[in-house]
Amino acid sequence: MxxxxxxxxxxxxxxxxxxxxxxxxxxSRQTLRAVTSHLELEAAIGGYEAAGQERDRIDSTYGHIARLVGGRAHEIALSDNSTHAWNTAFYSMTFKPGDRILTGRAEYGSNVLAYLQTARRTGAEVVVVPNDESGQLDTTALADLIDDRTKLVGITHVPTSGGLVNPAAEIGRITRAAGVPFLLDATQSVGQFPVDVAELGCDMLTATGRKFLRGPRGTGFLWVRPEALAYLEPRVIEIAAATWDGKRSFTWNDGARRFETWEVSYASVLGLSAAVQQCLDIxxxxxxxxxxxxxxxxxxxxxxxxxxxxxxxxxxxxxxxxxxxxxxxxxxxxxxxxxxxxxxxxxxxxxxxxxxxxxxxxxxxxxxxxxxxxxxxxxxxxxxxxxxxxxx
Incomplete structure (x- = not known):
């Protein structure tokens, strides 16, 4: 290097x-240029017109991110930050009294609040998996805690408060064997070291652009395994997410883009795309x-x-x-x-x-x-x- x-x-x-x-x-300068050049283009010809002119470059962002995490372009949804991407996935799930959400001691604070709110609203139970003697999530305890009431395992890969790397791949093997959805917060890991969704075995993964990816603030993304769409129902719908059938119904858009919103900062998206491309190049x-x-x-x-x-x-x-x-x-x-x-x-x-x-x-x-x-x-x-x- x-x-x-x-x-x-x-x-x-x-x-x-x-x-x-x-x-x-x-x-980097190339990321900065990607952002500022698009803002200058918007100022020169108009926001809608600039987006139309740069449509191919904007759309290539999905492919870049997919390559970064080992997924496919249609499995990526863009967001304005990782927490919103995580909330989009989590609140698309349905919980009822007695359901269990398993998480770890390293879980990020906003995720914890979402678990607690959902438990208050629905009667679901939040179960904190203990750490092992090293301080990482105890995967043996996790396997023992999973039962037929477990509806989600939500884990933070790398906490915001320390250098721990949780054993996400082992967690993925456990959840796959049990048939339990696995939501991985990879905010601090994507861009810092290789992250591959196939190896990790997660069903949903979220990340931000501003940290180790070196992208602009106000960017993030959600990756969704196609099979997970069967049990995920987006809680917010708009014209970017679904197609009206002309009468009194609609059809969700294919893939992960059903989780997106129509209005986007395309300058930021292009900055994120440049930052991800730089990671791939290095x-x-x-x-x-x-x-x-x-x-x-x-x-x-x-x-x-x-x-x-x-x-x-x-x-x-x-x-x-x-x-x-x-x-x-x-x-x-x-x-x-x-x-x-x-x-x-x-x-x-x-x-x-x-x-x-x-x-x-x-x-x-x-x-x-x-x-x-x-x-x-x-x-x-x-x-x-x-x-x-x-x-x-």
Whole structure:
């Protein structure tokens, strides 16, 4: 991987050490051009006319995303973010009293709220699968908990609050054998390392454009296995999702596009398409090796700082690294690093409620390198953090 060329194509690397890719990755120049050129075209000839002129490029987005996750173009629905894509899938399911929704301790906060709301509305039960001794979801416990009342297994692949990578492929094998739908939130994994829906065995997968894919904010997508359409009934319908029969009925559009809305920011879609194409051009295997190596390098460096403790769980860990510094609040650490031109983020208990119930560690400092970061940048971030803790 030619990291220096990639950095030259990433304007943000010139003035910051960006270790907040789990929040939003830095866009490349080609992604930025895709967005701005379409906005300029809209301004020049009109929004509808610009969309018509660029229709082939817009439509190619579905094929790019499908290649990225190992699916097919008609299995992709575009969305304005991952949470809306996830809600689109989840709220398309029907639950009744006594039904069970199985999830993990690493589940994302918005997903948890949706489970709790559905349980309140329908009488369904939310069951939290325990972690194993490493801190990842216990797949043996999951298999034991699945019964004829289980209507969904909803899992976050990589949590927003740490470097854990849940064993999604094993979860997929369990759910397929049991005939239970599997909804995978891959918001933090798509773009960070290879994700293949056939290997994972999920029935629905959601992701965002703004994080490790390095796309613009306001983009995301849903992948749906065709067989899952038999039990998914979109809760919102509009002219992009279905065809009126001319009388008093309608037919859902084929494939996943029945989950889309008609109005879309096509500039953002083209930006997402460019970002995904860049991932495909570089190669997700190469990206995964580089990004995971940087995460390991960073975690090892932080573990060597006496006043810093890392908190990442699981047998397999990724490029999200969480830590605490002695005698400094998490917010103060993030602010101090920002003062040195180093972007990081922080975790919050409301982002992973079930994890917060289990571990009294949040808030944490969250650092998340990507393939365009360098070891020298990581060294500098650790050096600053060492100086900060030494001064306390």
């Amino acid at each position: 030619d990291v220096e060329t990639l950095r030259q194509d990433t304007p943000g690397t010139a003035n910051r050490i960006h270790l907040n890719n789990a929040g939003a990755g830095l866009m 190669g997700m295997d190469e990206i995964g090796r580089r990004t995971l190596a940087l995460g390991t390098y960073l975690r090892d460096k932080l573990d060597a700082v006496p006043a810093v403790t890392t908190y990442d769980l699981g047998r397999r860990r990724c490029a999200i690294v969480t830590c605490k510094a002695e005698n400094m609040t998490t917010a103060d650490v993030a602010t101090a690093l920002a003062g040195h031109g180093i972007n990081v983020s922080t975790t919050d208990p409301v982002q992973t409620q079930f994890d917060a119930e289990d571990r009294d560690v949040h808030p944490l400092v969250r650092l998340s390198p990507h393939y365009y970061n360098t070891e020298a940048e990581i060294d500098r971030a650790v050096e600053v953090l060492t100086e900060l803790t030494s001064a306390c």
